[in-house]
Amino acid sequence: MSRPRFVRVALVVVALLVGAATLGVSDTVSQQPAPRPTEAELLRRIEALGPQLEEARIAAEAAERHRELEAEARPRRATEVVHVGPMHIVTLPEQSELAAQLFGDVWRNDFDGVVGSPALAEHVFVFQWAWRRVEPLRVDAAATGSSPVQHIHLTRAWARTRGVAKARIRDAVWAVLRSDLPEGSHLGRWIGSTGYPSTQRVARLFTTSPSDDNRACLAGVTDGCVAALGLSTGEMSVPPEAAAIVLLEAVRMGGSGAWARLLEARDAAPLDALAHAAGVDADAVMAGWLAAVLAERPEMHAGLGGQAGRVLLWVLALAAFATRSTRWRLA
Amino acid sequence: MKRWLAVVTGSIALVALWALPPSRLELPPTQKLPARLRHEAIEAELRRAHAALRALRWSDSLPSLAIRAAVDGVALRPPRAEGLEAEVQAWEEAQRATLVALQPRDPDMVLGVFWQPADEATISGVPIGVRTRRVTFVGEHDGTPYCIHAVPYLTEPGARALLRHIVDLDACRLYAKYGAPGERIQEWLDASSLGFARVAVPTFAADYTRLQPAPRGTMRLFGLSRPLYADQNLAVQACLAGRPAACERAVTDPQLISPPLGDEAWVVANSPASSFGGGAPHPPFGYLDDGLLYELEARFGAEAFARFWTSTESVPEAFEAAFGEPLGEWVLRWIEAHVGLYRAGPSLPWSSLWLSALTLTALAGVATAAGVRRRIG
Numbered sequence: 001m002s003r004p005r006f007v008r009v010a011l012v013v014v015a016l017l018v019g020a021a022t023l024g025v026s027d028t029v030s031q032q033p034a035p036r037p038t039e040a041e042l043l044r045r046i047e048a049l050g051p052q053l054e055e056a057r058i059a060a061e062a063a064e065r066h067r068e069l070e071a072e073a074r075p076r077r078a079t080e081v082v083h084v085g086p087m088h089i090v091t092l093p094e095q096s097e098l099a100a101q102l103f104g105d106v107w108r109n110d111f112d113g114v115v116g117s118p119a120l121a122e123h124v125f126v127f128q129w130a131w132r133r134v135e136p137l138r139v140d141a142a143a144t145g146s147s148p149v150q151h152i153h154l155t156r157a158w159a160r161t162r163g164v165a166k167a168r169i170r171d172a173v174w175a176v177l178r179s180d181l182p183e184g185s186h187l188g189r190w191i192g193s194t195g196y197p198s199t200q201r202v203a204r205l206f207t208t209s210p211s212d213d214n215r216a217c218l219a220g221v222t223d224g225c226v227a228a229l230g231l232s233t234g235e236m237s238v239p240p241e242a243a244a245i246v247l248l249e250a251v252r253m254g255g256s257g258a259w260a261r262l263l264e265a266r267d268a269a270p271l272d273a274l275a276h277a278a279g280v281d282a283d284a285v286m287a288g289w290l291a292a293v294l295a296e297r298p299e300m301h302a303g304l305g306g307q308a309g310r311v312l313l314w315v316l317a318l319a320a321f322a323t324r325s326t327r328w329r330l331a
Numbered sequence: 332m333k334r335w336l337a338v339v340t341g342s343i344a345l346v347a348l349w350a351l352p353p354s355r356l357e358l359p360p361t362q363k364l365p366a367r368l369r370h371e372a373i374e375a376e377l378r379r380a381h382a383a384l385r386a387l388r389w390s391d392s393l394p395s396l397a398i399r400a401a402v403d404g405v406a407l408r409p410p411r412a413e414g415l416e417a418e419v420q421a422w423e424e425a426q427r428a429t430l431v432a433l434q435p436r437d438p439d440m441v442l443g444v445f446w447q448p449a450d451e452a453t454i455s456g457v458p459i460g461v462r463t464r465r466v467t468f469v470g471e472h473d474g475t476p477y478c479i480h481a482v483p484y485l486t487e488p489g490a491r492a493l494l495r496h497i498v499d500l501d502a503c504r505l506y507a508k509y510g511a512p513g514e515r516i517q518e519w520l521d522a523s524s525l526g527f528a529r530v531a532v533p534t535f536a537a538d539y540t541r542l543q544p545a546p547r548g549t550m551r552l553f554g555l556s557r558p559l560y561a562d563q564n565l566a567v568q569a570c571l572a573g574r575p576a577a578c579e580r581a582v583t584d585p586q587l588i589s590p591p592l593g594d595e596a597w598v599v600a601n602s603p604a605s606s607f608g609g610g611a612p613h614p615p616f617g618y619l620d621d622g623l624l625y626e627l628e629a630r631f632g633a634e635a636f637a638r639f640w641t642s643t644e645s646v647p648e649a650f651e652a653a654f655g656e657p658l659g660e661w662v663l664r665w666i667e668a669h670v671g672l673y674r675a676g677p678s679l680p681w682s683s684l685w686l687s688a689l690t691l692t693a694l695a696g697v698a699t700a701a702g703v704r705r706r707i708g
Contacts, residue, residue, distance in 0.1 A: 036601050042384040046457060049377040056370035063366040315694070324696035 001050045035234035076138050085111075086120050087173070090139050091127040097178055102162065106169045106254075110196075111177070113252040116260040119180045125172060129154045129165055150176055151280045170196045174244070180259075185266040187273050190230070190243055197241035197248075199296035206293060217290060225286040232270045243270075250278040253288050334540060364655070373459060379594050381453065382460035383602040386468075388452035390603035393470035393479050397443030404438065404507075405430055410446040411489035418494040429500060430507065435633060437510035441477040442503055446490065449483035460594040465608030467502055471511070478506035480608075502528040502606065505624060509640040516639070519646045522585035524599045525606035526613040530621040567615045570702060572675030575659030581615040582623075582662055583646050589616060619669055626665070627654070 037045070070181040072091050080096045082089040084103040092097040103125070114120070124147045130136040136153045159165045181188035206214055206228070214237055216224025223232070229246060230236035236243070252256040254277045262277035275282045363371075397406040407426055409419040426444060430436075449462050466481045480503060484490040500507060502525040514522065520528070566585050569577030581587055590596040591611050598604055610617045628636040631654050642649030650658040666672075674680055 034601075036603075037383065039384065039387055042380050042387065045380045046377060046384065049380065052371070052455070053373045053377055056366070056373050060364065060367040060370040063364045067364065117651075130383055315697070316536060318694050319657060319697040319701065323701045 038202050076140060079139055079143055087125060088126045089127050090143050094307060095129060102166055102169055106166050106173060110170055111173060114254060114259045115256060117177055117180055119176050122175045123150050125150050125152060127152045131156050180263060181266055187270050190270040191247060194240045194244055197244040198295060199245055200298045202239050202242045202245055203293045203297040206238045207297060209237060213237045222283045222286045225290060226271060247272060249275040249289045249292050250285050251279060253278040261329040343416035378458045379459035380598045381457045381544055382598045385453050386466060386598060386602035389481055390468050393443060393468060393481060394477050397477055397479055398441050398472060401441045406443040408445045410484055412487040412490055415491055417485060418491055422494045433508055436510055437508065439476060440506055440510050441475055442507050444481035445479065446484055449485050461598060461607050462609060466604050467606045468603055469506060469605040476511040478503035489519050489694045499531055501531055504531050512640045513643045515645050516642060516649060521605060523588040524590045526588060526693045527620055527623040532622060538575055555569050570663065571672055573663065573672045578662035579647055579659030579692055
């Protein structure tokens with residue numbers, strides 16, 4: 001081997017050895033856990049991050065405000081205002097009739113007795129039921145004024161039927177009504193933040209629960225119902241939505257002016273407030289609630305009928321296709 | 332043209348008329364702006380640093396306090412609030428009763444349960460990460476081993492409600508019984524943030540797992556389904572497919588057993604806190620493995636478990652030496668007993684194949700019967 005070639009080979013070998021040694025060292029180093037930061041280091045880090053956080057917050061808010069202004073600057077579509085009961089509904093002109101029907105149905109069927117709700121009179125509902133996903137309907141401040149706005153923006157993909165649309169409207173109306181009963185009030189605390197109650201669900205859970213209070217209530221003992229609803233002990237043995245059902249039932253029983261009476265008594269004990277709103281005694285309110293819940297008890301059996309029917313339908317459909325085939329028919 | 336072809340073509344034309352040309356949908360951007368993401372990232376870093384600082388300050392004071400105040404190896408400090416006397420007394424009695432019932436018991440180990448105001452030893456105005464989750468500290472102070480739960484509380488009503496529930500020692504129960512673990516076992520426990528000893532009642536962990544809703548997108552057919560943890564690491568999936576080596580890796584690889592949430596993992600790695608109670612399900616097997624060590628203890632007995640716990644060997648070797656079978660194989664049988672195994676790979680499960688064949692045979696039978704009975708003319 002000539003001398004220059006020998007030197008080159010020697011250099012390559014040395015470089016490989018050094019490289020391997022370095023890799024080994026770095027491998028060993030990387031396996032060492034990083035030392036835990038000391039209290040002083042953590043304090044320094046926190047102090048350094050404070051101003052950065054404030055600066056980042058201001059920058060984020062400015063960027064979001066800019067985006068909102070851009071959105072505001074885009075042209076808006078024409079809208080119409082529809083009135084149903086005490087509700088103001090802003091919607092597209094082509095959907096005004098639909099909105100009147102849907103809100104009208106919800107109002108008549110679920111909130112008929114609720115007259116005189118300040119929150120409902122104050123709020124504006126913005127309603128849109130689009131075929132496809134579109135930009136949510138934006139309305140001019142002139143249409144809503146300074147009123148709080150409740151958006152009901154539906155697409156056919158998620159709200160396919162009028163039933164689903166009405167359920168969403170019901171939820172929105174209930175959310176507004178609930179704001180008449182702030183959580184600071186006794187009644188508001190008792191109602192909690194549950195959505196619009198499903199009486200069927202409450203009936204199912206209420207009648208199948210092993211609670212003694214529920215059993216007593218079902219046997220017609222008023223004290224049992226009072227305890228089940230958490231009106232004496234503070235702990236409910238029924239789903240929380242049951243409270244909302246009692247409230248709506250009491251308002252129905254009270255007829256005209258019941259909601260206003262309920263608001264008058266919202267800081268009283270819930271049972272007294274309900275009786276005051278209904279204009280009857282607590283026993284009658286409980287009896288009315290129990291009757292309303294039991295009337296909605298679903299007629300459910302083991303869910304085999306529907307399944308079996310669907311399976312049979314599919315089998316028949318496939319068998320029908322099989323017999324109508326011309327190419328592979330057997331006889 | 333065949334009638335059905337005309338119907339299909341007409342339908343396609345109708346859909347095309349309705350949907351074409353494709354309109355450009357301009358929705359207001361809903362994703363977070365980069366400036367907001369930066370703000371959130373800084374806030375998260377601040378939160379983590381602050382949580383580590385609080386853990387560091389608590390760990391500076393609590394062990395010495397526990398060792399000084401311990402009676403029969405136990406130090407209890409209830410929440411400092413008025414009007415809780417009855418609840419506190421019940422809580423203390425429950426704690427001591429739990430400890431008395433522990434057999435065996437390491438006489439050197441000091442246990443502590445300290446209720447701490449959540450903002451104690453913190454800096455006001457700075458967000459605190461993992462602030463109301465129970466913190467466990469494990470270590471040694473002046474030669475005395477300790478296991479301490481610090482229970483942060485925000486308000487008096489909150490403490491009152493929690494007093495009824497915080498009676499279990501969780502991971503500290505094992506420390507109380509078997510003392511300080513071997514060094515390599517402790518490293519393994521640290522890597523998982525005591526994740527295999529979070530629930531002292533293994534059946535609770537198993538039942539809780541069963542009650543979890545199926546992961547989104549899970550196909551359920553005749554009760555058969557993809558397994559839980561389908562979106563987990565490949566080693567976990569391989570374990571669920573019946574490979575013992577993968578099972579061993581799934582429960583020992585530090586990368587696979589570290590806490591799932593960034594804040595928690597960071598604080599555990601950078602402060603004396605050993606674990607945080609509650610929170611999201613931990614890898615590798617979610618809630619199911621939260622009581623794994625207690626299952627081992629119940630299955631093999633205290634003596635064998637003590638051999639494993641105090642072993643100086645690595646986890647797989649200690650396991651085999653103590654329990655007489657390889658770790659991977661035991662974990663495989665354990666996971667099979669709880670959630671079952673599934674076939675790995677892209678092929679269809681046998682159940683789907685034979686159910687399809689059965690359906691086709693039945694339909695062919697119906698079609699044949701109808702065809703045979705058919706009369707022409």
